[in-house]
Amino acid sequence: xxxxxxxDEPVLAAQLAEALRAADYAVDVxxxxxxxxxxxxxxxxxxxxxxxxxxxxxxLSVLKRWRAAGRAMPVLILTARDNWHEKVGxxxxxxxxxxxxxxxxxxxxxxxxxxxxxxxxxASAELxxxxxxxxxxxxRVSVDGRAVALTSHEYRVLAFLMHHRxxxxxxxxxxxxxxxxxFDRDSNTVEVFIARxxxxxxxxxxxxxxxxxxxxxxxx
Ligand code: CA
Numbered sequence: 001x002x003x004x005x006x007x008d009e010p011v012l013a014a015q016l017a018e019a020l021r022a023a024d025y026a027v028d029v030x031x032x033x034x035x036x037x038x039x040x041x042x043x044x045x046x047x048x049x050x051x052x053x054x055x056x057x058x059x060l061s062v063l064k065r066w067r068a069a070g071r072a073m074p075v076l077i078l079t080a081r082d083n084w085h086e087k088v089g090x091x092x093x094x095x096x097x098x099x100x101x102x103x104x105x106x107x108x109x110x111x112x113x114x115x116x117x118x119x120x121x122x123a124s125a126e127l128x129x130x131x132x133x134x135x136x137x138x139x140r141v142s143v144d145g146r147a148v149a150l151t152s153h154e155y156r157v158l159a160f161l162m163h164h165r166x167x168x169x170x171x172x173x174x175x176x177x178x179x180x181x182x183f184d185r186d187s188n189t190v191e192v193f194i195a196r197x198x199x200x201x202x203x204x205x206x207x208x209x210x211x212x213x214x215x216x217x218x219x220x
Pocket of ligand 1: 007
């Protein structure tokens with residue numbers, strides 16, 4: 001899962017990016033409205049954290065432009081304290097949730113998880129596929145109750161496939177959603193991650209759709 005953080009306060013932006021990376025997200029950071037608009041208009045993000053008070057182009061205008069262009073990713077806005085106008089304006093402009101500064105990072109992470117799972121049509125924080133359980137709160141994976149140790153990138157691949165289980169996910173979509181923008185992307189590494197996951201998970205769980213991508217098929 002890949003997140004765009006839009007925040008012009010450098011310390012807060014760095015704290016958010018660090019907390020998100022620690023939670024196994026790929027993270028890009030934009031520090032002004034112009035860069036943010038470009039990133040959200042061209043990159044594939046599973047969610048965006050958007051501060052409204054930004055230099056060059058304010059957050060509300062950024063959000064309106066994305067929505068007008070059909071960009072539908074979940075957006076959580078950060079608003080100033082006691083500014084209910086901002087919240088109303090943000091939600092009307094297409095924000096999915098908001099947090100008032102200052103906030104606890106744990107609450108931000110919980111709201112983000114909820115946004116991502118709702119956008120995938122999932123109600124629970126635990127994604128289940130037969131014997132496989134992926135807990136989006138702890139980034140832990142288990143099979144038949146036994147913990148499976150995954151690297152951060154293996155977890156990102158599996159989490160994206162599990163959020164889209166029973167659907168074919170293309171290799172290019174996986175690349176877009178597991179790497180940050182500045183990461184040296186090599187499409188072959190996706191195959192490596194899939195091969196490693198297959199060794200650690202029940203046989204046949206991750207199917208290859210030849211020429212199309214991969215799919216996790218769950219028993220009904
Ligand atoms: Ca700001």
